[in-house]
Amino acid sequence: xxxxxxxxxxxxxxxxxxxxxxxxxxxxxxxxxxxxxxxxxxxxxxxxxxxxxxxxxxxxxxxxxxxxxxxxxxxxxxxxxxxxxxxxxxxxxxxxxxxxxxxxxxxxxxxxxxxxxxxxxxxxxxxxxxxxxxxxx
Numbered sequence: 001x002x003x004x005x006x007x008x009x010x011x012x013x014x015x016x017x018x019x020x021x022x023x024x025x026x027x028x029x030x031x032x033x034x035x036x037x038x039x040x041x042x043x044x045x046x047x048x049x050x051x052x053x054x055x056x057x058x059x060x061x062x063x064x065x066x067x068x069x070x071x072x073x074x075x076x077x078x079x080x081x082x083x084x085x086x087x088x089x090x091x092x093x094x095x096x097x098x099x100x101x102x103x104x105x106x107x108x109x110x111x112x113x114x115x116x117x118x119x120x121x122x123x124x125x126x127x128x129x130x131x132x133x134x135x136x137x
Contacts, residue, residue, distance in 0.1 A: 005070045007063045009100045015067055017048065024048055033060040041068075048072075057135040062100055065134070078128040087118035095126060096133075104135040 001020075008014035008028075015028040015038065024047075026038060037060050041051050049072050053065040069075040077096075084092045090113050098112040106126050110116045116123040130136040 005067055007066045007070070009059060009063065010097055012101075013059065013063055015063060017067060017071060019048075019071075031060070033058065034063060037061065037064050055134070057104055059100055059102070062133055062135065078132040079125050084125050084129075085113075085115035085118075085122040087122075088114045090115040090122075092129075095129060099130060099133050099135065104130065106130065 003019045005017045006014065013028070013030040013034050015026065015030055015034060018025045018027075024042075026042060028034075030038070037054060041048070041064070044051070048068065051068050051071075053068045054061040056062075066075060079092050082092055084090060084095050094113050095109055095115055098109050101112075103109045103112045106116060106123055109126050109130070116126055127136065
C-alpha cells in the first residue's frame with residue numbers, strides 16, 4: 001500500500017512524494033530552486049521522516065517544509081475552514097496560495113486577495129496562517 005503526498009502552488013511548482021514497499025519516489029513540476037532543495041535532501045540518504053524542514057520564506061522552502069511536515073505527520077494547518085474572509089468570500093486556499101507566492105504580511109495578503117479589507121475580523125486568522133508558514137514580516 002502506498003502513501004502519496006502533494007504540495008503545490010497552483011499554476012506553478014508541484015511536488016509529489018510517494019512511499020511504497022520499494023521506497024520513496026519524488027516527482028513533479030518545479031523550478032530550479034525547489035528541485036535543488038529537494039535533491040539535496042534526497043541525496044542526504046536519510047529517510048524523509050528524519051529530514052529537518054528548511055528555514056526561509058521563499059516559496060521553495062515553504063513548499064518543501066510543508067511536504068516534510070506532511071510526510072512526518074506533523075502538518076496541522078491552523079485554520080480548518082474553507083473560507084477565511086466571509087465579507088469578501090475569500091477562501092482559505094486563496095489566502096494560502098497568496099502567502100506561498102510571496103505575500104508575507106497581512107497587508108500584502110489583503111492587497112492580493114482583498115481578504116480583511118472590510119470588517120477585519122479575519123485578520124487574526126490570516127496572521128495565524130502567516131505565523132504557521134513561518135513567514136510573517
